[in-house]
Amino acid sequence: MSFSELGLLPALVQACARAHFLQPTPVQASAIPALLAGRDVRVQARTGSGKTAAFALPLLQQWLTGKPQSPRPVRGLVLVPTRELALQVAETLRDLAHELPGLIKINVAFGGVSINPQMMGLRGGADIVVATPGRLLDLVRHNALHLDQVATLVLDEADRLLDLGFADELSEVLALLPQQRQCVLCSATFAPGVKALAEALLHEPVEIDLASAVAARxxxxxxxxxxxxxxxxxxxxxxxxxxxxxxxxxxxxxxxxxxxxxxxxxxxxxxxxxxxxxxxxxxxxxxxxxxxxxxxxxxxxxxxxxxxxxxxxxxxxxxxxxxxxxxxxxxxxxxxxxxxxxxxxxxxxxxxxxxxxxxxxxxxxxxxxxxxxxxxxxxxxxxxxxxxxxxxxxxxxxxxxxxxxxGIKGHRKSKKDKLRERLAAEGQSSAAGRTPKAR
CATH class of the missing domain: 3.40.50.300 (P-loop containing nucleotide triphosphate hydrolases)
Structure with a gap:
């Protein structure tokens, strides 16, 4: 299978060739058509399997097929748990978008550095934002960006973002997003409790699980x-x-x-x-x-x-x-x-x-x-x-x-484990009572 068979626009197929992507990896071959069709997707695949490009290419196609607006509304939002991953995902997006027609604006935001340059970079809006949750919320509070027009939300290393360390911040971010949106969750692992929370965010998702496939190891x-x-x-x-x-x-x-x-x-x-x-x-x-x-x-x-x-x-x-x-x-x-x-x-x-x-x-x-x-x-x-x-x-x-x-974790359940199980149960109850999202 080639990238041209996945439904990508010719400009993106050429971008893949420039990036030396010879043919789609299994996770890309499964995820890209589903994402281009507007489906929610949960991807579990081992590290190094090509998950970043699997959601980056559909995000870029969404921008290519959209109508230019001024100021630019954020249409694609990628949340990540660490600064290093934010920089890495943004670099992948920029590399793939380097010679696309038009001028896409991809911004990256994370804590630990001054917020002022990041606020300046968001003047006039942005097409795609890659951010850690805490700094994203800081920018929203400073009125540097708005999230009410986000069409696609990606949680990269989703199991980490759905864990208790990010739970409060993630809940705040979700409350700022439109209810009708595409959601993509990517990770190499999903613990049972986290998986239940993930399911509450997705609507009739395409499930891609390649983590245990021998060929994908x-x-x-x-x-x-x-x-x-x-x-x-x-x-x-x-x-x-x-x-x-x-x-x-x-x-x-x-x-x-x-x-x-x-x-x-x-x-x-x-x-x-x-x-x-x-x-x-x-x-x-x-x-x-x-x-x-x-x-x-x-x-x-x-x-x-x-x-x-x-x-x-x-x-x-x-x-x-x-x-x-x-x-x-x-x-x-x-x-x-x-x-x-x-x-x-x-x-x-x-x-x-x-x-x-x-x-x-x-x-x-x-x-x-x-x-x-x-x-x-x-x-x-x-x-x-x-x-x-x-x-x-x-x-x-x-x-x-x-x-x-x-740093070894014993067999007894910690307070954190018990709280995670309770949140997972609440997530399942919420999902059971939710009406399907319109597309």
Whole structure:
């Protein structure tokens, strides 16, 4: 199948060719015709599968077929959870729109920087806005833009936006939008509670689920190295020394850990930089750019780097600390093996974390063989930790008993889990009583 067969205008087919999109990915082949037909769509597909272009191309076609107005009303709105993803989505849209007829105005807005330049950029309106929810609301309160003519709303990394951390802001944004609108939700994962909330936003959606398709899985070699918690730092330095030319994205559990690990690597002569949410936008941009250019060998990051971040041909991802949830694991390792490339994902599994890593394996439907590195073998025999994991899995409600610095989430439901379930139930009740939207 070619892009011309999906219903795209010739100008957009040419834009795909200029972007070296040779043929549609499975998610693009499924999503683009549905979006061009005006349908609501929920896309669940692994990272690097082409989700951004899948909604970007229909947004651009919507602009091409619309009538010019002055000031420009915002017709396309893309909400994202992080600054880096906002910049990345806007860059994709601008690249595809670069040689289209007419002059499209694509604005990006996020917090952590002065609002004044973003307000100035919105003078005269905008055709498409890519924004984080908090800064978008700030701009609305400053009367810098209006959202009453939005035709298409896209939630990129929708599971994160529908989570409790963004729930209040997202509710405010939704209240500003017209009721009759197209809605697109994209993510690599949808937890059950979040999925129920998502369904309340959609009207008779086209469901595209390619996350579990074997053919859609990226080519990532997953490794699980059993190592004592206190030996993870030396093991990381040992592995990096074996491939000094390779860049590595290393995930840890906290902002403090990013600084601590990066500093230790630096003292050993390894060019490393931290990356976390407490850094200024300028510092984060500089660290990411240095990493992409190869000026920094190792980027030590929290989970804010796990979603939406595209780093060309990244060879290795290391889970120095295991993620709290299996969904975060999928997002983390998805930073490598993107766009048809190959990658390697290495997880350090302390014996006490065996039960948690088994849960991660179960959720992704893939077993990862355990291995050890000579000189870093754990004191506790593998058989003993395996037996403990079997017991933990067989005992409902039992926690993992891991060191809190590892950031592992136990089996007991937290207050946040319970509240999420309650909100999901309320969302289902609301959806059941809602009348269908007119198109």
């Amino acid at each position: 990226p080519d990532i070699l997953q490794r699980a190295i059993v190592v004592e918690e206190e030996r993870r730092g030396p093991l990381l330095r040992h592995l990096l020394a074996q491939a000094p030319q390779d860049r590595a994205l290393v995930f840890v559990a906290s902002r403090y850990r990013t600084e601590h690990v990066a500093a230790k690597l630096g003292r050993d002569g390894i060019r490393a930089a931290p990356f976390h949410g407490d850094m200024s936008q300028g510092a984060r941009t500089d660290a990411l750019l240095a990493f992409k250019r190869g000026q920094v060998q190792v980027l030590v990051a929290t989970d804010m780097a796990a979603r939406g971040l595209h780093i060309e041909a990244l060879p290795i991802v290391v889970n120095m600390d295991l993620p709290r949830s299996p969904e975060d694991y999928i997002h983390r390792i998805g930073r490598t093996g993107r766009a048809g490339g190959q990658g390697e994902a290495i997880s350090f599994v302390p014996p006490a974390a065996e039960a948690h890593f088994r849960l991660i394996e179960k959720r992704q439907g893939q077993r990862v063989p355990r291995e050890t590195v000579p000189g870093f073998e754990p004191r506790e025999p593998l058989a003993a930790s395996s037996e403990a994991a079997d017991a933990a899995e067989a005992t409902p409600g039992r926690g993992t008993g891991l060191d809190p610095n590892g």
